[in-house]
Amino acid sequence: MSIDTAPTVGATALDATSGATTRRDILHRLLMTLGPILIALVIAGCILLAVGVDPLAYYGFVLEKGLFSPLGIQQTLTRMAPLLFLAAGLIVAFRAGMWNLGGDGQFLLGAVTAAASAPVFVQIMPAWLALVCSFLIAMVVAMIWSLVPALLRAYQGVNEIITTLMMTFLGTSLANVLVKLAFRDPNTTVPQTRTLPVEDRLPRLFETTITSGLLLGLAAIVIVHLVMTRTAFGLKLRIVGANPRAAIHSGLGVPGLTVAVFAISAGLAGLAGAVDIIGVQGNVRADWNPAYGLAVIPAVFLARMNGFAAIGFVFLLSVLSIGGESAARRLGVPNHFTLVLVSIVLIVLALAEYFDHRYNQSRRA
Amino acid sequence: MSGFSSSSVDRRDIVALEGVTKRFPGIVANDSVDLSIRPGEVHVLLGENGAGKSTLIGMLSGLQQPDEGRILVDGKPTPITSPRHALALGIGTVFQHMMLVPTLTVAENLLLGGPWWRRPRTGELAARVAEITSTLGITVKLHAKVSELSLGEQQQVEILRAMVRNSRLLILDESTSMLTPKGIDELGALMRRLVEQGLAIVFITHKLKEAAAFGDRISVLKLGRKVGEIPPERFRALGEQEIVSEIVELMFGKQKDDPEAVERPVRTARAGTAPLLQVADLTVAATDNAPGLSSISFDIRPGEILGIAGIDGNGQKQLAEALAGQRTATSGSVRLDGAAIETLSVGERRRRGLRYLTDDRLGEGTVGTFPVSINFFLKQVGAAPFWRNGVEQRAEIDKRAAQLVREYDVRTPSLKTPVARLSGGNIQKVLLARELAEGAKVVIFNKPTYGLDLANTLASRQRIRDTAARGLAVLLISTDLEELLGMCDRIAVIANGALVGTVENADDARTKVGRLMIGLAA
Ligand SMILES: Nc1ncnc2c1ncn2[C@@H]1O[C@H](COP(=O)(O)OP(=O)(O)OP(=O)(O)O)[C@@H](O)[C@H]1O
Ligand SMILES: [Mg+2]
Numbered sequence: 040m041s042i043d044t045a046p047t048v049g050a051t052a053l054d055a056t057s058g059a060t061t062r063r064d065i066l067h068r069l070l071m072t073l074g075p076i077l078i079a080l081v082i083a084g085c086i087l088l089a090v091g092v093d094p095l096a097y098y099g100f101v102l103e104k105g106l107f108s109p110l111g112i113q114q115t116l117t118r119m120a121p122l123l124f125l126a127a128g129l130i131v132a133f134r135a136g137m138w139n140l141g142g143d144g145q146f147l148l149g150a151v152t153a154a155a156s157a158p159v160f161v162q163i164m165p166a167w168l169a170l171v172c173s174f175l176i177a178m179v180v181a182m183i184w185s186l187v188p189a190l191l192r193a194y195q196g197v198n199e200i201i202t203t204l205m206m207t208f209l210g211t212s213l214a215n216v217l218v219k220l221a222f223r224d225p226n227t228t229v230p231q232t233r234t235l236p237v238e239d240r241l242p243r244l245f246e247t248t249i250t251s252g253l254l255l256g257l258a259a260i261v262i263v264h265l266v267m268t269r270t271a272f273g274l275k276l277r278i279v280g281a282n283p284r285a286a287i288h289s290g291l292g293v294p295g296l297t298v299a300v301f302a303i304s305a306g307l308a309g310l311a312g313a314v315d316i317i318g319v320q321g322n323v324r325a326d327w328n329p330a331y332g333l334a335v336i337p338a339v340f341l342a343r344m345n346g347f348a349a350i351g352f353v354f355l356l357s358v359l360s361i362g363g364e365s366a367a368r369r370l371g372v373p374n375h376f377t378l379v380l381v382s383i384v385l386i387v388l389a390l391a392e393y394f395d396h397r398y399n400q401s402r403r404a
Numbered sequence: 405m406s407g408f409s410s411s412s413v414d415r416r417d418i419v420a421l422e423g424v425t426k427r428f429p430g431i432v433a434n435d436s437v438d439l440s441i442r443p444g445e446v447h448v449l450l451g452e453n454g455a456g457k458s459t460l461i462g463m464l465s466g467l468q469q470p471d472e473g474r475i476l477v478d479g480k481p482t483p484i485t486s487p488r489h490a491l492a493l494g495i496g497t498v499f500q501h502m503m504l505v506p507t508l509t510v511a512e513n514l515l516l517g518g519p520w521w522r523r524p525r526t527g528e529l530a531a532r533v534a535e536i537t538s539t540l541g542i543t544v545k546l547h548a549k550v551s552e553l554s555l556g557e558q559q560q561v562e563i564l565r566a567m568v569r570n571s572r573l574l575i576l577d578e579s580t581s582m583l584t585p586k587g588i589d590e591l592g593a594l595m596r597r598l599v600e601q602g603l604a605i606v607f608i609t610h611k612l613k614e615a616a617a618f619g620d621r622i623s624v625l626k627l628g629r630k631v632g633e634i635p636p637e638r639f640r641a642l643g644e645q646e647i648v649s650e651i652v653e654l655m656f657g658k659q660k661d662d663p664e665a666v667e668r669p670v671r672t673a674r675a676g677t678a679p680l681l682q683v684a685d686l687t688v689a690a691t692d693n694a695p696g697l698s699s700i701s702f703d704i705r706p707g708e709i710l711g712i713a714g715i716d717g718n719g720q721k722q723l724a725e726a727l728a729g730q731r732t733a734t735s736g737s738v739r740l741d742g743a744a745i746e747t748l749s750v751g752e753r754r755r756r757g758l759r760y761l762t763d764d765r766l767g768e769g770t771v772g773t774f775p776v777s778i779n780f781f782l783k784q785v786g787a788a789p790f791w792r793n794g795v796e797q798r799a800e801i802d803k804r805a806a807q808l809v810r811e812y813d814v815r816t817p818s819l820k821t822p823v824a825r826l827s828g829g830n831i832q833k834v835l836l837a838r839e840l841a842e843g844a845k846v847v848i849f850n851k852p853t854y855g856l857d858l859a860n861t862l863a864s865r866q867r868i869r870d871t872a873a874r875g876l877a878v879l880l881i882s883t884d885l886e887e888l889l890g891m892c893d894r895i896a897v898i899a900n901g902a903l904v905g906t907v908e909n910a911d912d913a914r915t916k917v918g919r920l921m922i923g924l925a926a
Contacts (some may be wrong), residue, residue, distance in 0.1 A: 286766040
């Protein structure tokens with residue numbers, strides 16, 4: 040209690056020591072994140088062994104395809120574009136304490152509207168304007184889709200976990216119906232939307248196949264991070280998330296903020312859909328649902344809703360999913376094994392957290 | 405110790421601390437503290453805000469572990485590893501900040517922690533509770549949801565919970581802070597009965613008179629260190645006044661006579677001026693377990709302090725919230741400086757100069773995980789100069805926060821410390837600083853000095869008087885009659901959601917308010 044005589048001097052005097060402790064904290068965090076990931080890889084390896092697959096070969100293929108081969112890394116980076124948008128949307132929602140689990144429905148509706156509108160727009164206006172308009176439409180449609188859960192939560196207190204999940208089922212079906220009935224390309228036999236010509240899509244970066252959507256995604260997540268940590272609006276959302284009663288007491292318009300959070304979160308998910316279509320796919324096939332929305336949730340959690348850390352985890356997730364797809368094809372492992380891997384990582388991480396806490400308690404005893 | 409014989413059967417301590425030290429980043433909260441806790445004794449723990457009292461009992465109740473030193477239970481060194489372990493050892497604690505689950509009922513909260521395989525024994529509980537509440541002279545609504553109770557009622561539930569568990573050692577951390585004088589006396593009598601049955605009690609308070617009246621042994625903490633102890637034999641040899649002055653000397657190092665005695669305020673009645681706050685027929689619907697408000701009317705003039713006296717849970721919270729805009733009133737009008745504000749939002753009312761200091765400092769007053777600095781400006785998010793064009797101005801925030809920390813003597817390791825890490829009294833100072841800073845016209849104080857130590861209580865009361873003297877209207881809600889008598893121009897008594905009478909704070913105010921509180925006409 041040496042600071043008691045001069046409480047404010049303490050504020051500066053202690054900064055030096057707190058710098059050292061935060062560095063230790065960061066190291067600790069890193070260990071607590073990477074350690075469990077390694078353990079999870081070992082456990083997943085055992086499972087692979089049990090089903091008769093050589094885990095080293097599997098991980099080898101994953102790394103080779105997802106990270107080290109020139110083509111693979113380009114695919115990985117391209118895959119990151121929509122994932123980053125989704126992660127940005129989740130960061131906004133989670134930091135405000137709202138569980139928008141409807142990302143997939145919002146993503147698909149955004150994708151379908153972008154796919155339907157872009158080929159039409161490019162014929163009537165300059166290409167760049169056409170793409171901007173498609174992005175905006177995708178965003179607005181996803182925002183509107185989030186209105187039901189948002190209003191229910193804001194004014195009736197209905198739990199958004201349930202409503203967003205329900206809306207995501209409806210959203211995927213609706214997207215499907217739209218592709219088959221409304222926006223179907225009459226010139227193909229498989230039900231799909233009209234295809235955006237490659238030259239009208241988002242430009243690729245330099246001489247590679249990497250989409251420039253990657254840059255948009257990076258910009259989105261960095262902006263979201265800065266808004267959440269440095270601005271009054273972000274602080275308001277964090278207050279709502281950390282202590283809703285304090286938000287009311289402080290005079291914040293909680294219902295309005297709730298609707299805004301859903302709109303931003305869903306809007307970003309819609310943009311994710313648009314960036315995937317306008318940048319990469321060019322069209323939407325019926326029954327297409329990559330389920331990126333749910334896959335990104337663990338990455339955002341692992342990053343503790345920090346935008347920069349989320350970029351790292353999204354990259355890891357991309358490596359896993361691109362590499363996993365190829366390894367699965369070559370070794371006959373189900374494609375969904377990546378999901379198994381990710382869930383094992385999460386479980387081990389939660390356990391590590393628990394034991395770390397227990398250890399901290401008992402070390403003192 | 406030879407003079408101490410009332411419980412000579414067991415001379416050993418049930419719990420003893422030996423050289424216990426606890427450090428937090430930037431602070432030594434307890435510095436090799438020795439403490440002996442014996443059956444048959446009320447051991448009073450005194451000390452300023454942040455002296456380390458709550459930390460000490462945190463270690464006794466298994467929430468935290470000492471960095472150095474050891475805890476002996478029944479003479480054996482025993483690490484208390486968890487709250488569950490503490491309960492198993494017979495140590496029951498009523499914490500300074502409520503630990504009840506707000507979404508559960510009182511009965512469910514009382515039954516928490518039983519073995520998971522057994523059905524909760526509701527019937528048994530009701531009988532046991534009835535027995536305890538009748539000796540304690542309180543009523544507890546077993547089927548009310550905790551979130552519907554006032555903080556004072558929650559505190560009673562906490563006391564009850566510790567007693568239902570048959571503890572051998574009962575620890576009460578500032579448990580009288582929300583009780584009325586009568587409730588405090590009853591709790592004192594109850595503690596006496598319990599220690600006579602052989603229990604040990606650790607009792608933390610900031611009110612020296614309570615310490616002198618209820619204690620058997622007193623330990624004083626200062627800056628984490630134990631600076632003095634009055635053992636029972638000396639305790640009994642001294643009169644109340646001598647004990648109080650000895651404690652004051654131990655705590656503050658200087659002699660004062662009755663430190664809490666304050667002269668009655670100089671009447672600043674400004675009869676001519678128009679009221680700043682006018683409340684007429686304010687009505688709020690009652691819920692199942694919380695009273696509403698029935699047709700509340702009063703005026704407060706600039707420079708005037710109107711007190712609201714009454715037992716906690718009689719509509720004080722509802723009144724404050726309805727005025728602040730956090731609770732919808734079914735009818736009635738509220739005028740601030742002549743303009744109707746009853747339909748405005750919380751934020752808009754604040755912008756017009758209405759301030760509300762809540763009594764629920766952790767529940768709604770602060771965001772516990774946010775730094776101290778941000779908590780000062782929770783109600784001004786987005787306002788210049790702390791935010792410009794919506795962008796946070798770190799330097800401005802830190803500068804002003806450092807100033808407030810100094811001005812209000814908030815003891816914190818740094819401005820970045822999460823506010824929940826501060827001691828109870830220091831969190832209260834953050835709230836006071838926030839509400840008293842510029843721009844106020846009308847201030848509602850709900851138990852403004854709750855949890856503050858003596859020096860800070862006196863300083864805060866002076867601040868409130870100064871606030872009024874600047875021409876603001878002050879509504880002072882408190883369960884502490886002394887505080888009201890020492891500060892108010894008029895005192896209204898609230899019971900069951902209605903104002904049952906208002907008296908001028910003249911010489912006979914104490915008896916008049918007392919009569920109103922027990923339901924007689926003034
Ligand atoms: N979990 C914690 N982390 C960091 N610092 C803490 C923590 N708990 C308490 N402290 C610090 O330890 C000191 C002692 O706090 P404590 O709560 O024990 O005081 P107290 O005597 O109970 O004061 P009050 O009368 O205001 O309740 C304070 O300076 C506080 O900031
Ligand atoms: Mg305390």
